[in-house]
Amino acid sequence: MLSKPKKIRQVYFDHAATTPVDKTVVKSMMPYFTDVFGNPSSLYKIGREAQSAISLARKTVAEIIHALPENIIFTGSGTESDNLAIFGIAFAHKSIGKHIISISIEHHAVLHPLEELEKQGFEITYVKVDKEGKVFTKDIIKAIRPDTILISTMYANNEIGTIEPIAEIGRELLRYRKENKTAYPYFHTDACQAAGYLDLDTEKLHVDLMTINGGKIYGPKGTGVLYVRRGVKIKPLVFGGAQEKKVRAGTENVPGIIGLAKALELAQKSGPKESERVRKLSAYLWQQVSKKIDRVKLNGPQIGEDRLPNNVNITFEDVEGEAMLLYLDEYGIMCSTGSACTSESLEPSYVLRAIGLSYEYAHGSLRFSLGKENTKEDIDYMMKYLPEIVKLLREISPVNMNSKKHPKYK
Amino acid sequence: MNKKKTTKKSTKVKKSFDVRGKDGTSGWLYTDKVKDHFFNPRNFMRFGEEKKFKFNGYGRVGSPACGDEMVLWLQIDPKTEKIKDCRWRTFGCGSAIASTSVLSEMIKRKGGMVIDKALKLKPQDIMKELGGLPDRKVHCSVLGDKALQAAINDYFRKTKQHDRIMVEGAKVVDPDLKITDKDIEDAVLDGAQTLEDIQKKLKVGASKPDIIPSIEELIRFYREKYF
Numbered sequence: 001m002l003s004k005p006k007k008i009r010q011v012y013f014d015h016a017a018t019t020p021v022d023k024t025v026v027k028s029m030m031p032y033f034t035d036v037f038g039n040p041s042s043l044y045k046i047g048r049e050a051q052s053a054i055s056l057a058r059k060t061v062a063e064i065i066h067a068l069p070e071n072i073i074f075t076g077s078g079t080e081s082d083n084l085a086i087f088g089i090a091f092a093h094k095s096i097g098k099h100i101i102s103i104s105i106e107h108h109a110v111l112h113p114l115e116e117l118e119k120q121g122f123e124i125t126y127v128k129v130d131k132e133g134k135v136f137t138k139d140i141i142k143a144i145r146p147d148t149i150l151i152s153t154m155y156a157n158n159e160i161g162t163i164e165p166i167a168e169i170g171r172e173l174l175r176y177r178k179e180n181k182t183a184y185p186y187f188h189t190d191a192c193q194a195a196g197y198l199d200l201d202t203e204k205l206h207v208d209l210m211t212i213n214g215g216k217i218y219g220p221k222g223t224g225v226l227y228v229r230r231g232v233k234i235k236p237l238v239f240g241g242a243q244e245k246k247v248r249a250g251t252e253n254v255p256g257i258i259g260l261a262k263a264l265e266l267a268q269k270s271g272p273k274e275s276e277r278v279r280k281l282s283a284y285l286w287q288q289v290s291k292k293i294d295r296v297k298l299n300g301p302q303i304g305e306d307r308l309p310n311n312v313n314i315t316f317e318d319v320e321g322e323a324m325l326l327y328l329d330e331y332g333i334m335c336s337t338g339s340a341c342t343s344e345s346l347e348p349s350y351v352l353r354a355i356g357l358s359y360e361y362a363h364g365s366l367r368f369s370l371g372k373e374n375t376k377e378d379i380d381y382m383m384k385y386l387p388e389i390v391k392l393l394r395e396i397s398p399v400n401m402n403s404k405k406h407p408k409y410k
Numbered sequence: 411m412n413k414k415k416t417t418k419k420s421t422k423v424k425k426s427f428d429v430r431g432k433d434g435t436s437g438w439l440y441t442d443k444v445k446d447h448f449f450n451p452r453n454f455m456r457f458g459e460e461k462k463f464k465f466n467g468y469g470r471v472g473s474p475a476c477g478d479e480m481v482l483w484l485q486i487d488p489k490t491e492k493i494k495d496c497r498w499r500t501f502g503c504g505s506a507i508a509s510t511s512v513l514s515e516m517i518k519r520k521g522g523m524v525i526d527k528a529l530k531l532k533p534q535d536i537m538k539e540l541g542g543l544p545d546r547k548v549h550c551s552v553l554g555d556k557a558l559q560a561a562i563n564d565y566f567r568k569t570k571q572h573d574r575i576m577v578e579g580a581k582v583v584d585p586d587l588k589i590t591d592k593d594i595e596d597a598v599l600d601g602a603q604t605l606e607d608i609q610k611k612l613k614v615g616a617s618k619p620d621i622i623p624s625i626e627e628l629i630r631f632y633r634e635k636y637f
């Protein structure tokens with residue numbers, strides 16, 4: 001029914017889900033699988049070599065985020081880092097208080113641990129975000145109570161790319177602590193999406209804990225970092241060894257750690273230049289879509305300073321996201337949707353719902369998250385087919401959002 | 411793909427699929443037939459065709475849970491009561507589109523299905539025709555038979571056969587109490603705002619706490635839809 005290309009081009013627009021591993025990263029990891037395979041806790045040569053490789057990686061990561069090596073904890077994922085930060089603080093400081101502040105558009109890796117804590121008697125305040133997904137610093141500060149032990153706010157949102165004012169919250173929090181002569185609440189940020197595009201300097205951000213994920217910065221999956229500021233105590237979740245300062249037991253994933261550090265190093269080097277290039281591509285994508293397809297809406301902030309450079313989230317009125325996604329997949333184009341049909345819950349994206357989008361709008365959303373191998377040609381290729389796909393699905397669709405009332409109540 | 415086993419008593423599709431295998435072994439788990447109907451939908455109402463297409467039965471149904479909505483136009487021969495032709499439109503995911511498309515073929519087949527038989531079509535029949543659907547997607551095909559019933563009821567109304575109108579088939583939310591999403595919708599339109607309000611009216615979910623989330627979802631949906 002739709003025209004088919006002679007050759008299917010593989011276009012990956014789902015970097016917020018995960019990124020391909022950079023070839024240099026793979027190369028840096030290779031020796032640690034087969035040659036330097038020793039357990040870093042072992043005393044003989046290949047054990048010591050593995051240990052020193054980890055130390056070096058720790059130093060690299062620490063320098064990039066402006067921290068000390070002993071502040072870096074290597075974990076098994078961004079999710080694990082978030083869990084360790086939240087449960088770790090909650091369990092270690094519950095005698096001080098059982099109140100935590102967060103925002104409703106956090107990733108599930110933060111929301112689900114918070115829900116679990118709620119079951120255990122903690123109280124969570126979810127501060128509201130505006131229609132672009134942004135939280136206001138004053139609202140966060142206002143929510144602080146004497147028993148608040150932790151604030152957890154994401155650096156950038158994974159679905160709509162909103163950048164939260166982390167440095168500003170951090171600064172205000174320092175002032176609050178000083179005025180009230182207290183060390184609480186601690187401040188955690190999930191920087192999984194921000195890494196590679198935004199400044200990760202923990203001194204500038206004034207964060208006490210920060211999560212980074214290797215699988216989103218062209219590093220290996222199954223690797224993560226939790227930065228914990230000196231003097232901040234957290235309770236471990238995994239016991240059984242003295243690794244990672246007894247906070248995360250288990251033999252270290254040596255190749256993973258090496259790869260993650262290498263990936264972060266590369267991201268740091270290419271940082272601002274790559275951010276600018278990808279932002280231009282994102283702007284081009286949105287410009288093309290809004291020019292060639294009518295009744296579309298950009299979800300989240302305008303493309304610019306307030307938005308993650310690689311994120312474009314668009315609602316196509318009257319069509320359902322999964323249907324579009326599957327059609328695009330036929331052309332080799334990969335992206336994701338906020339539609340319920342791809343979620344476990346049959347509920348459309350809670351992020352899109354939280355910024356005030358109606359069910360119909362949330363169901364018709366596609367997220368394109370760009371990355372370093374994407375070019376203008378990828379977008380041009382997609383734009384050859386996307387208008388046709390949307391047109392066909394609109395023809396099939398009985399919904400017309402232009403008419404205000406539901407047909408049932410005409 | 412395992413072969414389906416069906417017994418005479420039940421047409422329940424034994425083997426269903428998830429879009430993504432839980433074990434991560436397979437990507438696309440829709441059957442080839444689902445894919446074919448999804449990528450090449452049959453009998454849908456094209457733009458501009460609405461005015462030309464003669465119909466005497468029209469049905470529109472929507473399921474809030476997955477954001478699916480479906481419209482069906484039927485051309486029923488009053489003498490033979492066979493469905494001579496039909497058109498449809500569906501807002502929904504892959505399986506929703508495929509199941510409507512395959513339904514349109516089923517009812518047009520062999521000179522058209524007699525409406526009494528069409529009224530007896532079950533979601534399972536549509537699923538069987540498609541060769542199975544992912545577990546979570548079953549509710550999409552439930553819509554097809556409901557749209558069909560609504561369109562045939564409309565035909566009865568238009569031909570003044572009021573005694574033949576069937577009570578609207580709705581999706582049962584609480585199997586113990588036989589409470590449907592229609593009941594929830596009515597309760598919300600009647601002013602119910604919270605789960606407690608609904609439970610006062612319907613006692614829904616009292617025996618089954620696990621269905622509470624889906625009820626709350628319905629309440630939220632209808633509240634946003636109408637208020």
